[in-house]
Structure formats: structure tokens, C-alpha cells
Amino acid sequence: MINNIEYYGFTDYFKNQIESINGDNSLIPARVTQVHKEIYTIIYENVEKRARLKGSIFYNDKNVIYPAVGDFVLVKPNPYGEDIIYYVLDRKSKFSRFDSHYEKEQMVAANFDHVFIISSLNHDFNIKRIERYLAIAWESGASPAIILTKTDLVDDIQEYAFQLDDIAMGVPVFYLSSVTGEGIDELKNYLKPRETIVFLGSSGVGKSSLVNALSGEEIMKVNDIREEDSKGRHTTTHRELIMLRNGTMIIDTPGMRELSLWNTEDGLDTAFSEIEELGRLCRFKDCSHNKEPGCRIKSALATGELSHDRWDNYIKLQKEAKYAAKKEQLNIKKKERLLKKKS
Numbered sequence: 001m002i003n004n005i006e007y008y009g010f011t012d013y014f015k016n017q018i019e020s021i022n023g024d025n026s027l028i029p030a031r032v033t034q035v036h037k038e039i040y041t042i043i044y045e046n047v048e049k050r051a052r053l054k055g056s057i058f059y060n061d062k063n064v065i066y067p068a069v070g071d072f073v074l075v076k077p078n079p080y081g082e083d084i085i086y087y088v089l090d091r092k093s094k095f096s097r098f099d100s101h102y103e104k105e106q107m108v109a110a111n112f113d114h115v116f117i118i119s120s121l122n123h124d125f126n127i128k129r130i131e132r133y134l135a136i137a138w139e140s141g142a143s144p145a146i147i148l149t150k151t152d153l154v155d156d157i158q159e160y161a162f163q164l165d166d167i168a169m170g171v172p173v174f175y176l177s178s179v180t181g182e183g184i185d186e187l188k189n190y191l192k193p194r195e196t197i198v199f200l201g202s203s204g205v206g207k208s209s210l211v212n213a214l215s216g217e218e219i220m221k222v223n224d225i226r227e228e229d230s231k232g233r234h235t236t237t238h239r240e241l242i243m244l245r246n247g248t249m250i251i252d253t254p255g256m257r258e259l260s261l262w263n264t265e266d267g268l269d270t271a272f273s274e275i276e277e278l279g280r281l282c283r284f285k286d287c288s289h290n291k292e293p294g295c296r297i298k299s300a301l302a303t304g305e306l307s308h309d310r311w312d313n314y315i316k317l318q319k320e321a322k323y324a325a326k327k328e329q330l331n332i333k334k335k336e337r338l339l340k341k342k343s
């Protein structure tokens, strides 16, 4: 069987898992490159294909693990149509978030080697935020690197370097500009084929520009969906797992962007500043914007000054942020217990 799945990061860690599952050898490993409700895009043998879940396995078991972007799965190939996904292999790293619509944990990205914590060197630079990103990066199981963008906008990077010294012990730090190209080659040298990276960083720090700079415009296209397998051409507006020319992969999903947003203590306030401001005008300081008299949010919703959509979105993200904070607290406690045991 020719399957160059190794190029996509399929290592012994995954290979060793298959032997026990794949008795009859009819299932082959593939990597998930996109998730669309029930349809998945997977890649193997250098070709992207569409796949569905094996119903009898996935829809009967409440504890079953669903595939996420970056996952390695075992599939039964179907030359006439969509392949069938049977198993999701154990992940070596992962990010998840709380989906308030389904009220459950949702996997955002899996099996990445590095988390690039991206911050720009202008007003976005916030050492506390970088520290927080570092904590969730370590927790994911992958190793972090700090990328400081837009060096062309500052005169002196020394003052930033000093601040980072305190928190970035042993973590590589890169200074670069996607505009002048400064520092891009150093980062390229750090990237290895068969490795996968994800980006954590607020909106506007230059993630997309960095992807373009790294790929040198020509993002190596993983082959299109086999035309004979799908009716017409499959057009994807953007890919969630892309491969650079040197063979390094980048996972960029909307979920990663949301994860970045609610993992910054000030992320919600900045993104929804007008709501925060209205809330400060309520009669009661601890107004829950529910039934209290003199609630400024309720009146703004009634007059249309604040749209219901935006308010719902805010509530949803706030729920997720709370969940993230709770999870982090639990993890800190767990780590403290482990440290106590060790000493």
C-alpha cells in the first residue's frame, strides 16, 4: 500500500495504535483537514477526499470521540464516493473549547507540534496575555514559541525583550515583520517538514500575513478533491489545514480564533466594548441584565440600540470564557497536587 501519510505527521505514536484496532487491514490512516458538520475532508495518498462517519460506531456511543481538524483517523476507502471514518486515533496534543450551542466540549485542533503565540509589537503587546497563552499552550501537549510581529512599527525591541525574559524561560522568541520580511527566514529555519503548528493570537496581530509570508505566496496546494468522486468541483473558500512548501503544516480554524479571543482576560471587553459600557450604566452595580429595574442593556435591546444578535453572541462567548477559566483553575489545582506529591 502506498500511503505517504508520514508526510502529514503520522509517526510511530499513531502507527502503534493501529495494530490493535485494524485486524483485517482494510482500514487505512488519513488526516482530517476540514470539518463541516457531517462531512469531513481527509487526506491520504496526497489526495483530499470527502468522508462520513461510520454511523453504527459514532451514533450509538455517547462517549465516542469525534474527529477534529488535525486528527488521524482510520477510514475505509470508497472509490465511488465518500470514504467512511471508523476510528479517531489518540491525540498527542489538542485544544478544545466549550460550545455553548451544544453545551459541550468541542475539539478545535488536534495533533500539532508547536503553538505559535503571536503578538504584535504595537498596542497589542500585553505581557499578561502572553503569559496566559503560554499556560494554555503547555497544557495542550505541544511546545510553544513566541512570535512578535510588526517589528517595522517599533524603534527598539529591547524593552519588549526584557519583559519577555521573565516569562519565556526556554521558549524560543522570534521577532519579525511580514511587511519588510525581517526575521522571516529565522522562523522558516525553525519549521520542520512533517510538523504541524497552530496560531494563538488576537485578531489583527498579523496571523494571515505571516502565513502568506511563510508560504511565499505559493501555499502548496494539497491536491483538489478527486474530480471523479464528487459531483462537480468542490470549492473550498479556505483550507483549515494547509501545507507549506517545506512540508510544515498550519492549522487555522475559526475555532482557534475564538479560543484566542476568550483566552484573553480583556478579549471580550475589547470586542464588545459598547456592551461593557452600557452595562456600567445600569442602576444596580451587580445588574444581571435580567429582571432588574433601570437596566440599561434591556432598554437598549428594546429600542434596537443594541441588536439581539450581538447580545446573544456576547452571552455565548461569556459562557465559553467562564468555562475556560474554570477549566484552567482545575488544571492549576491538579498541577499543584502533582507538585505536592513530588516534594
Ligand SMILES: Nc1nc2c(ncn2[C@@H]2O[C@H](COP(=O)(O)OP(=O)(O)OP(=O)(O)O)[C@@H](O)[C@H]2O)c(=O)[nH]1
Pocket: 149, 150, 151, 152, 153, 176, 177, 178, 179, 180, 201, 202, 203, 204, 205, 206, 207, 208, 209, 210, 257
Ligand atoms: N506594519 C505591519 N503591518 C502588518 C504586519 N503584519 C500584518 N500587518 C497588518 O496588520 C493588519 C492585520 O493583519 P492580518 O494578517 O490580517 O492579521 P490576523 O491576525 O490574521 O487578523 P484576523 O484575521 O482578524 O485574525 C493588516 O492590515 C496587515 O497589513 C507587519 O509585519 N507590519
Ligand SMILES: [Zn+2]
Pocket: 279, 282, 283, 287, 288, 289, 290, 292, 294, 295, 296, 297, 298
Ligand atoms: Zn442591566
